[in-house]
Amino acid sequence: MESSAHKPRILLLYGSNRKRSFSRLLTEEAQRLLNYFGAETRIFNPSGLPLPDDADDTHPKVLELRELVLWSEGQVWCSPERHGAMTSVFKAQIDWIPLSMGAVRPSQGKTLAVMQVSGGSQSFNAVNQMRILGRWMRMFTIPNQSSVAKAFQEFDEHDRMKPSAFYDRLVDVMEELMKFTLLLREHSPYLVDRYSERVESAEALSMRVNQSTI
Numbered sequence: 001m002e003s004s005a006h007k008p009r010i011l012l013l014y015g016s017n018r019k020r021s022f023s024r025l026l027t028e029e030a031q032r033l034l035n036y037f038g039a040e041t042r043i044f045n046p047s048g049l050p051l052p053d054d055a056d057d058t059h060p061k062v063l064e065l066r067e068l069v070l071w072s073e074g075q076v077w078c079s080p081e082r083h084g085a086m087t088s089v090f091k092a093q094i095d096w097i098p099l100s101m102g103a104v105r106p107s108q109g110k111t112l113a114v115m116q117v118s119g120g121s122q123s124f125n126a127v128n129q130m131r132i133l134g135r136w137m138r139m140f141t142i143p144n145q146s147s148v149a150k151a152f153q154e155f156d157e158h159d160r161m162k163p164s165a166f167y168d169r170l171v172d173v174m175e176e177l178m179k180f181t182l183l184l185r186e187h188s189p190y191l192v193d194r195y196s197e198r199v200e201s202a203e204a205l206s207m208r209v210n211q212s213t214i
Contacts, residue, residue: 006038008181009074015079015090017047020159022117022151023090025171029133029161030115033174034076039181044068044093047183052095062096066106069097074111074181075139076174080151081118082128089183094133099209108138109188113177115146122149138192142180 012034014027045186049061057063069075078091097106112134116126127145134141147152148166161167184191 004186007038008178008185008200009071009073010034010039010076010177010181011068011074012041012043012076013046013078013086013090013093014043015046015093017089021080021117022148022155023078024162025116025159026117026146026148026151027076028159028165030076030078030170030174033078033171034178035136037175037178039074039178040070041189044072046089046093049092050097052092064100065093065096068096069106070104072110073178074113074186075107076113076115076177077130077134078115078117079126079130081116081123084123084125086116086126086129094137097137099137100206105138107193109184109192110139111177111181111184112139112141113145113173114141115148115173117148117151119152120150122147123177140180142173142176142185144169144176146173167210 001057012031013026014021014023016023018024027043031043034041044065049065050059055062057066077090079086099105099107114127114130114134116123116130124145127147131141131145146166146169148170153162154162154166156162161170
C-alpha cells in the first residue's frame, strides 16, 4: 500500500451561531494547533444551514457541508452544552450528512475528536452524545476529549484561549487526533470493509440506511 504524502485533511464543526461563540473560539484554537501539527484544515460555518428536511439537499449550505465531509479524513466536533445536551445547531449539521450517498459512505472510517464548552461547571453530556453520533456515523472517535467549563473565562480580549489546564488538554486532543489520522487514513478502506455490504447492491444500501421517510 502506498503511503499518503499529503497533509491530513481535517474538517472542524461547531454548534453555535452567536456572534461571540465560545464553541467557535475553541474550534478556531483547535484549528491553529492542527495547522501547527501539519494538517490542512477547514471550518464549516453553520449560519444559514436550514433545518433538516426544511429545504432540499441542493441547498448551497448543505452542498458545502457535504463536500467538506467528503474532502475530510478526520473531523473535530465542538458543541456548547445547552439544557444538558448538544445544541440543535450542531445536531442539524450531522443530520444533513447522509450515512450513504450511493455506494459512498461520507463519514465512514474517518477519525473524530469531540469537544464541548459549558457556561457553568464542567460537564460531559455533549461529548458523550457526540461519541454516540460518531459511532452511528461509523467514525473512529479518539479516546481523548476536551470539555471546557465556564468558557467565558477562558478566552482573552483577542479571542485567544488563555494558558490553562483546559488549553493543555486541547493540545493533547489535537495531537492525538493527528496521530490517529496518520495511522488510520491509509488503512480505512480495509478496516471498514464488510462482507454484508459487499453482497448488497448500492441502491439497496442507500435505501436502507438513509431512511428518508422517517
